[in-house]
Amino acid sequence: MLFTDEYYMKMALKEAVYAYEEDEVPVGAIVICNNRIIGKGYNQTERLKDVTAHAEMIAITAASNYLGSKFLEECTLYVTLEPCLMCAAALKWARISRLVYGARDLKAGYSLTSNKVLHPKTELTIGIMENECGSLLTEFFREKRNG
Amino acid sequence: MLFTDEYYMKMALKEAVYAYEEDEVPVGAIVICNNRIIGKGYNQTERLKDVTAHAEMIAITAASNYLGSKFLEECTLYVTLEPCLMCAAALKWARISRLVYGARDLKAGYSLTSNKVLHPKTELTIGIMENECGSLLTEFFREKRNG
Numbered sequence: 526m527l528f529t530d531e532y533y534m535k536m537a538l539k540e541a542v543y544a545y546e547e548d549e550v551p552v553g554a555i556v557i558c559n560n561r562i563i564g565k566g567y568n569q570t571e572r573l574k575d576v577t578a579h580a581e582m583i584a585i586t587a588a589s590n591y592l593g594s595k596f597l598e599e600c601t602l603y604v605t606l607e608p609c610l611m612c613a614a615a616l617k618w619a620r621i622s623r624l625v626y627g628a629r630d631l632k633a634g635y636s637l638t639s640n641k642v643l644h645p646k647t648e649l650t651i652g653i654m655e656n657e658c659g660s661l662l663t664e665f666f667r668e669k670r671n672g
Numbered sequence: 673m674l675f676t677d678e679y680y681m682k683m684a685l686k687e688a689v690y691a692y693e694e695d696e697v698p699v700g701a702i703v704i705c706n707n708r709i710i711g712k713g714y715n716q717t718e719r720l721k722d723v724t725a726h727a728e729m730i731a732i733t734a735a736s737n738y739l740g741s742k743f744l745e746e747c748t749l750y751v752t753l754e755p756c757l758m759c760a761a762a763l764k765w766a767r768i769s770r771l772v773y774g775a776r777d778l779k780a781g782y783s784l785t786s787n788k789v790l791h792p793k794t795e796l797t798i799g800i801m802e803n804e805c806g807s808l809l810t811e812f813f814r815e816k817r818n819g
Contacts, residue, residue: 570742570765571742573736573742574736574737574739574740574741574742575732575733575736575737575742576732576736576742576762576765576766577724577729577732577733577762577765582724585722585723585724586722586724589720589721589722589723590721590722592721593721594721595717595718595720595721595722595723609761609765610757610758610760610761610764610789611757611758611759611761611762611765612758613757614756614757614758614761615723615724615758617757618723618724618756618758619723638785638786638788638789639785639786641785642757642785
């Protein structure tokens with residue numbers, strides 16, 4: 526099924542799998558505008574040794590480059606995990622139209638601090654492909670624990 | 673006077689002046705480790721059309737590149753303006769040892785949301801060269817209003 530939230534979340538999940546394959550915490554994100562991908566990213570904090578290299582940040586920068594605009598007012602960001610405070614605040618600055626995330630982040634999700642971090646105009650959808658998004662993370666950390 | 677907070681804040685202010693000269697909201701930041709500058713940055717959100725290009729984010733990435741580590745546990749970040757939520761959360765991820773800022777940001781400072789955004793081990797110093805840091809911003813916005 527084209528252009529559904531599941532369709533796009535599957536693409537974000539594909540990005541997350543790239544992170545997994547590179548031994549990074551598996552989180553992936555894409556930015557959609559008019560049914561087109563205009564930005565994507567996966568977590569690269571280890572490879573780049575840079576805490577700012579979260580999937581969402583990379584996808585935001587890519588989408589802004591594509592549009593030539595720092596505002597993403599007609600865009601939706603799909604991300605496999607609830608954004609942290611850094612990424613949620615970046616999405617606020619970008620005035621993203623819509624945020625869709627898969628799994629809740631009970632350790633570092635922005636909503637643990639405040640539900641008012643996002644821009645008041647940003648529409649929020651939660652839990653799309655939650656199990657698939659969450660399982661990839663669970664598997665990653667299980668493997669890490671078991672060496 | 674070498675190696676005082678004022679000494680380093682003056683360097684951050686110099687970065688802020690670069691932003692001012694490029695018609696960007698004038699905020700500058702530097703990262704110090706063992707009395708050496710290992711990262712610096714000034715706000716480039718307009719030039720790069722990228723909301724993530726705050727002074728602090730650029731300075732964090734530069735310092736991490738220099739150290740080859742995503743953690744900045746022995747470092748101090750000096751910034752002319754109170755960090756926003758995005759930058760404060762990035763500083764938490766980086767486990768910065770110490771944050772020193774000049775002027776309060778009564779519109780978008782992280783402390784408006786929560787004082788618990790920073791890492792619990794991050795030492796905080798506020799108000800170094802507050803007037804100089806704030807005046808540059810006031811002047812910038814006054815000019816903007818007057819066209």
